[in-house]
Amino acid sequence: MSRERFDAIVVGAGMSGNAAAYTMASRGLKVLQLERGEYPGSKNVQGAILYANMLEGIVPNFRDDAPLERHLVEQRLWIMDDTSHSGMHYRSHDFNEQRANRYTIVRVQFDKWFAGKVREAGGTILCETTATKLARDGSGNVIGVHTDRAGRPILADVVVLAEGVNGVLGTRMGLRDVPKSQNVALAVKEMHFLPEHVIAERFGLTGDQGCVIEALGTISRGVAGLGFLYTNRDSVSLGIGCLVSGLAESMESPHTLLNGFKCHPSIKPLLAGSEVKEYAAHLIPEGGFRAIPELHGEGWVVVGDAAQLNNAVHREGSNLAMTSGQIAGEAICTIKNQGRPMTKDNLSLYKSMLDKSFVMRDLIKHKDVPALLHTNSQSLFSTYPKLISQAAQGFVRVDGSTKIEKEKAAIDAFIKARSRWGLVSDAVRIARAWR
Amino acid sequence: MSESSFEPIEEKLYRNRYLVDAGRPHIRVRRHLSPSASLRALTKICPANCYSFDDAGQVKVVTDGCLECGTCRVLCEASGEIDWNYPRGGFGILFKFG
Numbered sequence: 001m002s003r004e005r006f007d008a009i010v011v012g013a014g015m016s017g018n019a020a021a022y023t024m025a026s027r028g029l030k031v032l033q034l035e036r037g038e039y040p041g042s043k044n045v046q047g048a049i050l051y052a053n054m055l056e057g058i059v060p061n062f063r064d065d066a067p068l069e070r071h072l073v074e075q076r077l078w079i080m081d082d083t084s085h086s087g088m089h090y091r092s093h094d095f096n097e098q099r100a101n102r103y104t105i106v107r108v109q110f111d112k113w114f115a116g117k118v119r120e121a122g123g124t125i126l127c128e129t130t131a132t133k134l135a136r137d138g139s140g141n142v143i144g145v146h147t148d149r150a151g152r153p154i155l156a157d158v159v160v161l162a163e164g165v166n167g168v169l170g171t172r173m174g175l176r177d178v179p180k181s182q183n184v185a186l187a188v189k190e191m192h193f194l195p196e197h198v199i200a201e202r203f204g205l206t207g208d209q210g211c212v213i214e215a216l217g218t219i220s221r222g223v224a225g226l227g228f229l230y231t232n233r234d235s236v237s238l239g240i241g242c243l244v245s246g247l248a249e250s251m252e253s254p255h256t257l258l259n260g261f262k263c264h265p266s267i268k269p270l271l272a273g274s275e276v277k278e279y280a281a282h283l284i285p286e287g288g289f290r291a292i293p294e295l296h297g298e299g300w301v302v303v304g305d306a307a308q309l310n311n312a313v314h315r316e317g318s319n320l321a322m323t324s325g326q327i328a329g330e331a332i333c334t335i336k337n338q339g340r341p342m343t344k345d346n347l348s349l350y351k352s353m354l355d356k357s358f359v360m361r362d363l364i365k366h367k368d369v370p371a372l373l374h375t376n377s378q379s380l381f382s383t384y385p386k387l388i389s390q391a392a393q394g395f396v397r398v399d400g401s402t403k404i405e406k407e408k409a410a411i412d413a414f415i416k417a418r419s420r421w422g423l424v425s426d427a428v429r430i431a432r433a434w435r
Numbered sequence: 436m437s438e439s440s441f442e443p444i445e446e447k448l449y450r451n452r453y454l455v456d457a458g459r460p461h462i463r464v465r466r467h468l469s470p471s472a473s474l475r476a477l478t479k480i481c482p483a484n485c486y487s488f489d490d491a492g493q494v495k496v497v498t499d500g501c502l503e504c505g506t507c508r509v510l511c512e513a514s515g516e517i518d519w520n521y522p523r524g525g526f527g528i529l530f531k532f533g
Contacts, residue, residue, distance in 0.1 A: 036521055036522075036524045037525070037529070037530075038525050038529055041530070041533055042529050043503065043527075043530065044530065045530060045533045046533065048533075106532050107530075107532070108530050108532050108533040111533070127525070128524035128525030129524040130521050130522070130523055130524040147524070149524065166505030166509075168519075168520070178508065178509060178512060178513060179509055180509070181509050184505075184506075184509055186480070186482060186506050190447070244480070244506055244510065247476070247479075247480040247506075248473060248476040248510055251479040252479070252480070253479050253480060254480060254482045255444050259442050276447075277450055277531065277532070278450055278530065278531055278532050279447035279448060279451060280451075280502060280528075280530060280532075280533060281482035281483065281502040281504040282504050283504055283505050283506065
């Protein structure tokens, strides 16, 4: 590497890194982006849903050429026991709008596209390059990045850490801690390929309409977890994510849980005849507001999953990542244009802008939910789903017993499993965490 | 659950693309007398089954099928039981879809 100096180095070419790099490059900053994969996206994993509103704020005309799979018209939430599911479905024709609200995407393809936008805007992306260490001056200020390519560090006024949930730079340099096991979920996922028309028929879709299923219950064996199924154009993403702390305690194997979910009688027919072409795993930040580390310092900011910016309740992450990257980019441009240095004080602009955005406001609202999921996992993810399934079956099965008997049996089952006091306290805890 | 819940992990990993950095594993297990609960857990919860017991009852790691998720790092890096790094640039898992 020459002694070329950049206005900003962005570590990582995921959602937050691409958003930050694009924002800065399109405003004329000299940006270098480092990506350890052979191309942007090759190390990235997501379900995946794209939230149009946030991308529109960055690339307004993205629909012209972004690789989008299907626009979502239906959301299903299933509560499962071993043989059944009961569900809440929401489907609306309103989602068949010109500028659809949510799309399924395939991350590798999408990230390649997004990185292409960064290049068009004038950013430089260096792939197959693992950032190994932050470079600091004598006073500890971050002045650049060491990589596995060059002996000397690459220098910049500011480093944007968009290194993902499992980033090593910031954690090794003591800028933030490695996530705790109760604050990350391990998601495993398979890509099931099926002909486009088969997906349309099985899920009742026409054109590029799409559907999402999210499922909780005995599929996670009492560990806090969520199964998911996303319809892409000619593939279905099927996966399950569980808190790492729960997996470690229960010694449940994630790929066995995924196989169980895949073979559940409610899921199996949806995938029949599919060809699986990939198996992926990734961590998801679940700690919420209370797990957010310091977001800026002398010569650096941290964005996206690396900053734990993920809304576990709404399963939103990529939008928080994009918006945090965008805001960091805007803040850096503002500071640069004012001719001020990238000090911790000046970079607090990023934090104050983020605090005013939906990112922090949503995370504050749900700040108590992660602890609830962690401590009540057995009842929330096993006991209640079983009780709900039994009650639902009692409600619809006609077997000669009277409705009064059935109702009493259902109520008795809840009380027997959780006790009257337990039911009330569970309800209060959930309501409190939610408000 | 049906019989196919027991699809072996090798079947899953076989479909993935890797560029293995031969002879340069990016994760190492430090020598230990008896494995801790966290280290033992990795033999079950590593999604690529990279961790297993050797003949001496110690936990070992083979990183060829690693999906680079970081679960083992979250559980066992702080205690010093494992050394964890990303593979060199360009090596490791190469997701086709992600």
